[in-house]
Amino acid sequence: MNGYLDESHFLMVEEGFTTRDLLENLLLDHSQASDREAFFVADLGDVVKNHLHFLEALPHVKPFYTVKCNSSKGLVRLLAELGAGFDCASKAEIALIQSIGVPPDKIIYTSPCKQISQVKYAASHGVQLMTFDNEVELGKVAKSHPHARMVLRIATDDSRSSARLSVKFGATLNSCRHLLETAKEMNVEIVGVSFHVGSGFVDPQIFAQSIANARLVFEMGMELGYKMHLLDIGGGFLGTEDTKETAAVINSALDLYFPEGCGVEIIAEPGRYYVASAFTLVVSVIAKREVPLDQPGSDEEEPSSKKSIRYHINDSVYRSFGCILFDNACPTPILHKKPCLDQPSYNSSLWGSSCDGQDCIAEGLELPELQVNDWLIFENMGAYTIAASSSFNGFQPPQINYAMSRVAWEAIQLLQRKLLQPEETRESREVSQTSGRTQEAKLNLEDKLAMAYWEL
Numbered sequence: 001m002n003g004y005l006d007e008s009h010f011l012m013v014e015e016g017f018t019t020r021d022l023l024e025n026l027l028l029d030h031s032q033a034s035d036r037e038a039f040f041v042a043d044l045g046d047v048v049k050n051h052l053h054f055l056e057a058l059p060h061v062k063p064f065y066t067v068k069c070n071s072s073k074g075l076v077r078l079l080a081e082l083g084a085g086f087d088c089a090s091k092a093e094i095a096l097i098q099s100i101g102v103p104p105d106k107i108i109y110t111s112p113c114k115q116i117s118q119v120k121y122a123a124s125h126g127v128q129l130m131t132f133d134n135e136v137e138l139g140k141v142a143k144s145h146p147h148a149r150m151v152l153r154i155a156t157d158d159s160r161s162s163a164r165l166s167v168k169f170g171a172t173l174n175s176c177r178h179l180l181e182t183a184k185e186m187n188v189e190i191v192g193v194s195f196h197v198g199s200g201f202v203d204p205q206i207f208a209q210s211i212a213n214a215r216l217v218f219e220m221g222m223e224l225g226y227k228m229h230l231l232d233i234g235g236g237f238l239g240t241e242d243t244k245e246t247a248a249v250i251n252s253a254l255d256l257y258f259p260e261g262c263g264v265e266i267i268a269e270p271g272r273y274y275v276a277s278a279f280t281l282v283v284s285v286i287a288k289r290e291v292p293l294d295q296p297g298s299d300e301e302e303p304s305s306k307k308s309i310r311y312h313i314n315d316s317v318y319r320s321f322g323c324i325l326f327d328n329a330c331p332t333p334i335l336h337k338k339p340c341l342d343q344p345s346y347n348s349s350l351w352g353s354s355c356d357g358q359d360c361i362a363e364g365l366e367l368p369e370l371q372v373n374d375w376l377i378f379e380n381m382g383a384y385t386i387a388a389s390s391s392f393n394g395f396q397p398p399q400i401n402y403a404m405s406r407v408a409w410e411a412i413q414l415l416q417r418k419l420l421q422p423e424e425t426r427e428s429r430e431v432s433q434t435s436g437r438t439q440e441a442k443l444n445l446e447d448k449l450a451m452a453y454w455e456l
């Protein structure tokens, strides 16, 4: 093992027991406690599975996980253990990643507009790879970070993406030559190009277009004498299913514009793809009240169906539900206590624990009547949730309970052993297959990896 993560950092889930069983056990413990605080269960095995899917879908792309998406310690330790790099957007994120022992060459500082003191911090902590998209940034870097290796971030046409980033960042293609020339005058090294297609993109072809544009900028850079060797295709990847189609588009664009052997390293900055599905949040109802349902009355309706209930829960948009404000998310609760079939349902809304009137978690839900202390479960709560958590109103973020199945833990070890085999050895084994025993050992390892992979 690489030493970033060990069994003291998470709860090992043995065969015959699932992380869902663990959640039920935790619910029992929390139900006995008087405070019934909200808590997370983070299934690290799910992250391992997402990582393996990523490597399989985009075999030529190295993931640099976007720390801003979810910077919880157990998670970044796992990703370091898996050999991922890190996309950091600030001094604090660099410090966090370096505090667990990640070397600086596994970090890219991706904010194109950095505070000078933070550029100096990167310089003094050995982080050389940084992005930029404007002339002023080049001036700051020339003065404060002479060993920086800069990556020019270009804008994408993310007008159809749900979370747009090119409205704020990215140089236009027209301005790239000027920026590259200015960098040359300032003696700043340019090593590559990056982009981000925005999150929630509609058409994967946006990757093909952006990769083609990046190729044009590579040509400009090489004409000016730069050794361009890094392409960063950013983030925005959704779940593993959606990513299959996207990966096909990316792989064929890479084959066309950056074919294998062209000497260009390809990285990506996935965030939500890795973590969204791994985190489950459990909250409890802390208060409720009935409000008049503003609905033109129809005499035939049952009186009960006209009741509307507001529930207050012990989390808020200023803590784990930041995804509502920052990511346009619409979290839907699962009731822990299953309702009876004949139980009437009511128009219901969920409100956060802060005093802010905007702290609304969900409206227009049809739910059976809940009671104070009832538990609600929210799945897919890993991305841009706790990351934006604040102590507004004096509340603290929910505790995170990390767990992983033994098979996932073993898959990490198998993956590491596989990656540890020198490339040459692996290739020569594949070609020559001289020794039966060697071949058998190799098959064993791969079979186990595949088994572990599919069993996850």
Ligand code: PLP
Residues within 6 Å of the ligand: 066, 069, 087, 110, 165, 196, 198, 199, 200, 234, 235, 236, 237, 269, 270, 271, 272, 273, 383
């Ligand atoms: N890279 C950069 C520069 C970003 O700003 C973001 C998100 O804001 C990401 C990567 C991650 O995006 P996602 O979580 O959609 O993959």
